[in-house]
Ligand code: HEM
């Protein structure tokens with residue numbers, strides 16, 4: 364039964380990640396679309412612009428939430444793909460823990476990047 | 484064929500990894516699953532590069548600007564378009580899967596009265612709608628990229 368809740372969470376995070384990444388990509392790469400929503404960021408990938416966002420609490424939390432949601436969705440999806448491969452039994456049994464380990468490590472690394480810039 | 488022969492040659496009722504790519508002449512939806520997988524894995528690949536590049540921030544402004552100037556190369560612009568396209572395709576198809584898993588857009592079951600319509604025909608419209616929406620958005624994003 365528990366497994367099916369994780370699957371539902373995959374669907375929920377899918378919807379969440381859609382809105383978060385759509386906003387992220389629109390603001391930082393699709394300036395014409397961003398203009399429709401009244402957003403305009405001058406040279407979004409310049410150091411000044413990146414640091415402006417990194418030191419604002421709103422954007423910093425946005426990125427940490429995006430990290431968490433995207434990592435869950437991506438690793439759950441990757442796990443489904445990997446489970447179809449013929450692993451040796453040891454790996455097959457520990458796949459869930461391997462994925463959790465990767466997830467925690469990547470989240471830790473990404474959060475470190477964000478917080479390191481936030482407190483700079 | 485005797486029993487021993489059947490045992491020697493088990494019937495292949497699965498496609499193995501090859502089935503991820505090609506399963507025979509199935510309907511579009513079967514290959515949208517392949518596309519969902521390819522785009523999902525593609526976005527993960529981009530995510531790894533993205534987080535690595537983002538990590539350059541830790542070393543300060545110099546390395547960050549060097550990294551970003553790398554991405555001014557048109558090859559990366561094409562790459563970014565492909566990433567956004569993969570995201571869009573994955574998202575629209577994912578939305579379709581979510582709706583269908585919850586039972587929406589499948590149409591009500593019908594008694595088999597002539598002229599027959601099978602379930603596939605009834606759930607085709609959302610594929611077409613998502614396809615059309617995707618094509619329009621991909622075009623608009625392309626315009627955003629080149630203009
Ligand atoms: C944009 C919003 C997104 C939506 C609505 C979405 C939706 C979905 C859904 C419903 C599935 C399940 C497919 C199935 O099992 O039948 C799925 C699978 C997957 N998603 Fe996403 N997703 C989104 C974004 C992402 C992102 C950003 C990533 C990568 C970071 C990703 C990676 C994956 C992977 C690897 C799978 C597994 C594919 C498979 O099982 O073959 N998705 N997605």
Ligand code: HEM
Nearest residue numbers: 388391392408413416426429430473474476477530537563
């Ligand atoms: C091609 C379009 C994209 C561009 C130009 C872009 C650009 C950026 C930039 C400049 C940052 C640094 C933060 C900031 O300046 O606000 C960032 C952070 C981030 N991006 Fe993207 N991005 C794109 C697509 C994506 C996609 C598709 C994903 C999902 C897999 C994603 C996930 C993230 C995450 C999680 C962070 C936060 C990293 C951290 O602080 O640890 N981005 N992006």
